[in-house]
Amino acid sequence: xxxxxxxxxxxxxxxxxxxxxxxxxxxxxxxxxxxxxxxxxxxxxxxxxxxxxxxxxxxxxxxxxxxxxxxxxxxxxxxxxxxxxxxxxxxxxxxxxxxxxxxxxxxxxxxxxxxxxxxxxxxxxxxxxxxxxxxxxxxxxxxxxxxxxxxxxxxxxxxxxxxxxxxxxxxxxxxxxxxxxxxxxxxxxxxxxxxxxxxxxxxxxxxxxxxxxxxxxxxxxxxxxxxxxxxxxxxxxxxxxxxxxxxxxxxxxxxxxxxxxxxxx
Ligand SMILES: Nc1ncnc2c1ncn2[C@@H]1O[C@H](COP(=O)(O)OP(=O)(O)OP(=O)(O)O)[C@@H](O)[C@H]1O
Numbered sequence: 723x724x725x726x727x728x729x730x731x732x733x734x735x736x737x738x739x740x741x742x743x744x745x746x747x748x749x750x751x752x753x754x755x756x757x758x759x760x761x762x763x764x765x766x767x768x769x770x771x772x773x774x775x776x777x778x779x780x781x782x783x784x785x786x787x788x789x790x791x792x793x794x795x796x797x798x799x800x801x802x803x804x805x806x807x808x809x810x811x812x813x814x815x816x817x818x819x820x821x822x823x824x825x826x827x828x829x830x831x832x833x834x835x836x837x838x839x840x841x842x843x844x845x846x847x848x849x850x851x852x853x854x855x856x857x858x859x860x861x862x863x864x865x866x867x868x869x870x871x872x873x874x875x876x877x878x879x880x881x882x883x884x885x886x887x888x889x890x891x892x893x894x895x896x897x898x899x900x901x902x903x904x905x906x907x908x909x910x911x912x913x914x915x916x917x918x919x920x921x922x923x924x925x926x927x928x929x930x931x932x933x934x935x936x937x938x939x940x941x942x943x944x945x946x947x948x949x950x951x952x953x954x955x956x957x958x959x960x961x962x963x964x965x966x967x968x969x970x971x972x973x974x975x976x977x978x979x980x981x982x983x984x985x986x987x
Contacts, residue, residue, distance in 0.1 A: 726789060727752050728803075728885050728916035729774065733783035736773050738766045744941030746783055751885070751933075753914035756907060757945075758927035760920075761937035762961055767920040768809065770937070771887050774918060775806055787885065801829035805878035807871075807888040819865070819873055820858035823849055826880030841880075848879035851906065853899070867894035875903060886910060888919040892926065904930045924957060925975050936960050952976075 727750035776792035852872040
């Protein structure tokens with residue numbers, strides 16, 4: 723890989739309350755790459771994303787945004803370069819869909835500046851891109867779960883950062899909208915954005931992501947280009963689930979092996 727990394731982990735140890743230190747992570751996201759963090763519930767995928775965003779301090783090591791420690795960068799600069807789609811949203815305050823999308827433009831405004839017609843145009847374009855055109859004046863609180871998820875993505879589209887961090891971006895979405903959102907993420911890859919996301923669907927990760935990080939419950943992790951990470955035994959160990967491997971459209975496909983047990987522990 724040539725050029726500079728947009729996001730780097732330098733011997734990063736994520737701080738998960740009550741857990742022993744996990745193994746340090748040291749990897750780079752280059753422009754045009756999409757990394758999927760895969761792992762079972764509770765292994766720390768969201769916590770890792772929050773740490774990458776500079777919202778949670780690591781136990782050790784550091785996160786760098788374009789070669790600079792994220793903790794030392796002004797938050798406004800971070801807000802221009804880093805876009806977040808997270809699960810827990812602070813969007814319960816009364817706002818319209820357009821007003822919330824316009825928040826994606828706020829890192830570019832000075833303290834007392836109001837949004838320009840160009841900002842409004844960008845917000846409207848972003849809403850149209852995720853299929854929310856015509857809903858600009860709706861109160862956010864009236865949206866369905868899937869509409870709210872697409873609104874969060876529209877806000878980052880309007881922001882147009884170099885690095886995107888997305889926690890389960892397909893959550894709440896029907897199959898058509900899952901693919902539409904992942905196609906949009908692929909489009910952003912082609913535009914040389916760097917992307918890190920969490921996904922529970924390994925088969926979608928295989929199709930859409932250039933790199934995979936397998937986060938194991940014991941704190942160990944391994945990572946690399948997707949093709950090299952698709953070792954069935956490694957995925958079975960990751961999910962504690964026997965798998966069957968097939969191939970569709972030239973892509974490997976992993977499905978749970980039937981009759982392999984379904985207890986909840
Ligand atoms: N504030 C907190 N206090 C105590 N434990 C916490 C706190 N925040 C997270 N945890 C725990 O840290 C662990 C990692 O949580 P995290 O949300 O990062 O997991 P995850 O891999 O994203 O899970 P999921 O796939 O279920 O979304 C979980 O066991 C969670 O209960």
